[in-house]
Amino acid sequence: MIRRLAVAAALSGMALWVCSVGAADEPPVYDAKGAEGCLKCHDKPPDTLILQTPHAMQADSRTPFADHACETCHGPSPEHLVKPPEGEPRAPTAMSFVRGSRNTVAEQNAVCLECHNGDHQINWKGSAHDFADVGCASCHHIHVRKDEVLEKRYQAEVCFECHAEQRAQSLLPSRHPILEGLTACSDCHNSHGGIVQPLLTGATINDTCYPCHAELRGPFLWEHAPAREDCTLCHFSHGSVNQGLLKVRAPFLCQECHMAPYHSSSLYGGDRLANPTPQRELLGRSCMNCHSQVHGSNHPSGVRALR
Ligand code: HEC
Ligand code: HEC
Ligand code: HEC
Ligand code: HEC
Ligand code: HEC
Ligand code: HEC
Ligand code: HEC
Ligand code: HEC
Ligand code: HEC
Ligand code: HEC
Known part of the structure; x- marks a missing residue:
């Protein structure tokens, strides 16, 4: 009971409940028949499907059904049980969770948080x-x-x-x-x-990826700094137009960081593609034709990520 009152207090929608109950200091009135009372009218799916979920496990003292059943979530709603005068709509329940509800989202969430405030919801x-x-x-x-x-x-x-x-x-x-x-x-x-x-x-972006891509966790004898730092420097997480979820295609991807006046920053001309010795930096896997170990290498001579 004390817990229920605490819910009522937690809800800034209290005013609403209060007017449906009467005077401010009167305790809320729950239907003594529990779920039975509501199910008399709400006897069809989807309303009844809750009976097949963990919430309806009456034997589990933590569930709404071990408490005031439907009214644990929908609030004490005596007025809803009264037959409305001819032509008038039935008075609403104290708490509604559907779009366009008269209860604020914070009020609705407070009902759930009353029980789900530990573990994952903390x-x-x-x-x-x-x-x-x-x-x-x-x-x-x-x-x-x-x-x-x-x-x-x-x-x-x-x-x-x-x-x-x-x-x-x-x-x-x-x-x-x-x-x-x-x-x-x-x-x-x-x-x-x-x-x-x-x-x-995960504790970091990389720690989010490692549970499934464990082979990239390392440690590597020769680390590639960006792979250790943040996978999303090179990869998108959800989807990409480039193969391998890459943000940018090689060689451009690598050249974003590697600007040395050496082969790494040379783009060469497209004419070189038809050259008798095809442009190895541009064709096939581009830079990865040689630097295949972009995530790090455990080879004794893998310092340039070549093996
Ligand atoms: C005598 C029949 C009857 C009983 C008993 C009854 N209801 Fe209803 N309830 C209705 C009808 C009819 C509607 C539809 C009203 C409408 O669509 O305007 C409704 C609508 C609702 C709604 C949606 C509208 C709103 O107020 O958010 C909820 C939630 C609801 N009832 C919950 C309950 C709960 C919880 C109980 C038990 C405490 C209960 N009902 C008992 C007839 C009943
Ligand atoms: C764990 C909290 C909880 C319990 C217990 C609960 N409901 Fe609901 N009810 C909700 C939520 C949340 C929605 C919004 C739709 C959804 O999530 O399926 C809802 C939606 C409804 C609706 C439709 C509302 C509308 O405006 O269209 C009705 C009717 C209803 N519940 C009746 C009941 C009845 C009858 C019981 C008891 C047998 C009950 N509810 C028990 C949380 C609950
Ligand atoms: C009812 C609408 C709605 C639904 C459903 C929803 N979200 Fe959100 N989500 C939002 C809003 C609004 C924000 C905050 C604004 C924003 O960053 O887009 C947000 C923010 C986020 C963020 C943080 C974004 C940031 O920049 O910090 C993530 C991640 C996220 N949602 C994931 C999810 C996932 C996963 C699901 C499904 C399990 C989900 N959302 C379902 C509306 C929704
Ligand atoms: C009176 C306490 C209580 C309230 C209020 C309550 N829940 Fe629960 N809920 C439980 C218990 C107990 C379980 C079962 C947990 C378990 O088995 O570990 C549960 C289970 C769940 C689950 C897991 C269901 C599954 O199929 O595994 C979800 C999701 C959930 N609740 C969401 C909600 C939401 C959303 C609300 C508010 C609309 C809500 N709950 C209100 C007590 C409550
Ligand atoms: C953006 C979508 C989203 C919102 C909003 C959301 N949840 Fe969840 N919830 C999930 C997803 C996805 C899971 C399953 C995986 C997980 O735990 O992340 C889940 C799992 C759960 C579970 C069952 C697993 C567990 O944690 O024990 C409960 C209970 C739950 N949520 C309660 C709540 C409550 C209470 C609220 C409101 C305060 C809420 N959720 C808001 C998406 C959401
Ligand atoms: C829940 C497991 C899981 C997590 C977490 C995960 N991935 Fe994946 N990842 C997969 C699966 C499954 C595939 C598809 C493998 C396949 O198609 O052979 C994949 C594929 C990929 C690919 C290759 C895509 C391709 O087209 O070849 C990349 C890149 C990738 N993930 C990056 C990441 C990054 C970055 C993160 C962290 C932000 C991450 N993954 C987190 C499961 C996961
Ligand atoms: C410096 C850029 C870069 C960073 C940072 C990076 N990757 Fe990659 N990743 C690549 C490239 C390039 C490929 C394509 C390799 C190929 O074609 O040989 C790739 C391929 C992949 C693949 C496809 C399968 C494979 O092993 O070839 C997965 C999965 C993957 N990366 C996950 C990750 C994860 C997880 C992280 C973070 C730990 C990460 N990547 C960090 C550049 C990077
Ligand atoms: C493989 C892991 C992974 C999966 C699966 C994943 N995300 Fe993300 N998501 C991330 C990472 C990492 C980021 C942040 C870096 C980025 O944007 O790439 C992110 C960013 C986001 C953002 C914020 C985007 C922004 O612009 O700020 C939202 C929203 C989001 N994700 C929603 C979702 C939704 C919805 C799903 C399921 C459809 C989903 N994510 C699946 C890893 C993932
Ligand atoms: C986000 C920036 C970034 C990107 C993108 C990037 N790298 Fe690196 N790379 C680095 C840094 C930082 C180092 C370490 C440099 C150092 O220690 O002097 C490094 C080191 C290297 C080395 C070893 C060089 C040496 O001096 O030992 C090679 C080879 C290399 N990267 C290749 C690549 C390739 C191939 C790509 C494209 C798949 C790529 N990098 C993409 C930042 C990047
Ligand atoms: C044909 C093979 C090959 C291709 C393709 C290639 N590299 Fe290299 N790269 C090498 C070799 C071999 C070394 C080692 C040279 C040395 O140790 O002196 C090297 C060294 C490097 C270094 C280290 C330079 C330094 O100053 O120490 C970087 C960075 C690098 N490459 C980046 C790239 C990038 C970016 C691309 C794509 C544009 C690329 N490489 C394409 C073979 C290649």
Whole structure:
């Protein structure tokens, strides 16, 4: 009970609840029939699908159904249970989570955060999504058998609703297999916030990549400084028009940093392509024709990333 009152206090929507209950100091009135009362009318999917989810596990004392059932989330709503006068709409519940809800997003999220305030949600406050007023219910669906955002295969579609740029990137010729469900946005991003921008799961960009690209973690006898520092100096994460998710094609990629008055900065002319000794810096894998170990080398004489 004390916990429930704490929720009520946490919600700045309290005023709304208060008027639906009566005087300010009266405790909120919950339907004694619990879920049964609501399910009498809300007896069809999607409303009833919640019964097949962990939230409806009454035996688990942490769940809403072990508490005031539907009203744990939708708030104490005695007026909603009263038959409206002929021709008038039914009074709303105290809390609604749908688009256009009269409750603010902060009020809605406070309901969920009452229980989900540890573990992964601990960094929610002040995170990019919290700051942008994105609701828990914008990503999570409660009245479904299986929440899409928790499924690798369907998750991206949820994110793409708002992140159109990433949708476009994920369709480019070179890309992480996100649409195939082999990599999920949540492999690299923590939607609930974190200390590493932009919402990365790793302690650095590289630490975000290493769990799957472990062979590039090193340590290498001969490091290539930029690969140790930041994979995104050369690679896009979501998609690219260049092979290998590269931001820029070689030789230009390498020449962004290597300007020595030596072969590395020479572009030579296109006419050299037809030369009897074809231009090795430009054809095939370009600089990587010789410098194949761009991520670092463990060969004793790999100092120039040649082997
Ligand atoms: C006597 C029938 C009846 C009972 C009992 C009932 N509802 Fe409703 N409820 C309705 C009807 C009808 C609507 C649709 C109103 C509309 O679309 O204008 C509705 C709409 C809703 C909505 C969507 C609109 C809103 O207010 O956000 C929610 C949420 C809701 N009910 C939750 C509940 C909960 C929780 C309970 C139990 C405490 C409950 N209902 C009990 C008939 C009922
Ligand atoms: C009264 C406490 C309570 C409230 C309020 C609550 N939850 Fe939960 N939720 C739980 C418990 C308990 C579980 C089961 C956790 C487990 O099994 O480890 C759960 C599970 C979940 C899961 C995982 C579901 C799955 O299929 O694995 C999601 C997502 C979730 N809640 C989101 C929400 C959102 C969004 C809200 C607000 C609209 C919310 N919860 C409100 C207690 C609550
Ligand atoms: C931007 C989309 C997004 C938003 C907004 C969001 N979530 Fe999630 N949530 C996810 C994704 C993706 C997962 C699964 C992977 C993960 O944990 O990152 C998840 C997992 C969960 C889980 C189950 C796994 C766990 O952490 O135990 C719970 C519970 C949960 N979220 C609660 C919440 C609550 C509460 C809010 C609002 C404060 C919220 N989420 C807001 C995307 C979101
Ligand atoms: C864990 C919190 C939670 C619980 C418990 C819960 N709901 Fe909901 N309800 C939501 C959220 C969030 C939405 C928004 C749509 C969605 O996520 O599926 C919603 C949407 C609805 C809607 C549609 C609202 C609209 O305006 O169209 C109805 C009706 C509803 N719930 C009724 C119920 C009933 C009946 C119960 C109990 C059997 C219940 N809810 C239990 C969180 C909850
Ligand atoms: C309801 C809309 C919405 C949904 C759904 C959504 N986001 Fe967001 N997201 C935003 C907004 C708004 C921002 C903050 C403004 C911005 O940077 O675009 C944001 C910011 C982010 C950022 C940080 C960007 C930065 O520059 O710091 C990441 C990463 C992100 N979202 C990933 C995700 C992922 C992953 C999902 C799906 C699990 C998701 N978002 C779902 C609206 C959404
Ligand atoms: C392989 C890891 C990885 C995956 C998978 C991934 N991202 Fe990212 N994302 C990153 C990295 C790293 C950055 C920051 C550097 C960059 O922009 O390349 C980023 C940046 C972002 C940004 C901020 C962009 C900006 O311009 O500030 C958003 C938003 C975002 N990602 C959303 C998503 C969404 C949505 C998905 C799923 C469809 C997704 N990401 C999948 C690694 C990933
Ligand atoms: C969840 C695992 C996972 C994470 C995390 C991950 N990747 Fe990948 N990456 C993959 C998979 C799977 C492929 C596709 C391999 C294939 O097609 O053979 C891939 C392919 C690539 C490719 C080659 C693309 C091509 O077309 O050959 C590059 C470059 C790449 N990832 C860079 C990164 C970077 C940079 C990060 C960190 C920001 C990262 N990856 C994080 C799983 C991951
Ligand atoms: C200096 C630029 C540069 C940096 C920094 C860099 N890469 Fe690469 N990466 C490349 C080039 C160039 C290729 C293409 C190699 C080829 O064609 O032989 C490549 C290819 C890849 C591939 C494809 C498979 C392979 O091994 O050839 C993956 C995966 C990859 N990089 C991941 C990463 C990760 C993860 C990081 C960060 C630890 C990273 N890269 C940092 C330039 C870079
Ligand atoms: C973001 C900048 C950057 C990019 C892009 C880059 N490099 Fe480097 N590279 C460096 C730095 C810094 C060093 C270390 C130089 C030093 O120690 O003097 C280095 C060292 C090298 C060395 C060893 C040189 C020596 O003096 O031992 C080779 C070879 C090399 N890079 C090749 C490449 C190739 C090939 C590419 C394109 C795939 C590339 N680099 C892209 C920054 C870059
Ligand atoms: C035909 C093979 C070949 C190609 C193609 C090639 N290199 Fe080299 N590169 C070498 C060799 C061999 C060395 C070592 C020379 C030495 O140790 O004196 C070297 C040395 C370097 C160095 C170190 C220079 C220094 O001052 O120590 C850099 C940087 C470099 N290459 C960058 C590039 C870039 C960028 C490209 C693409 C434009 C490229 N290389 C293409 C063979 C090649």
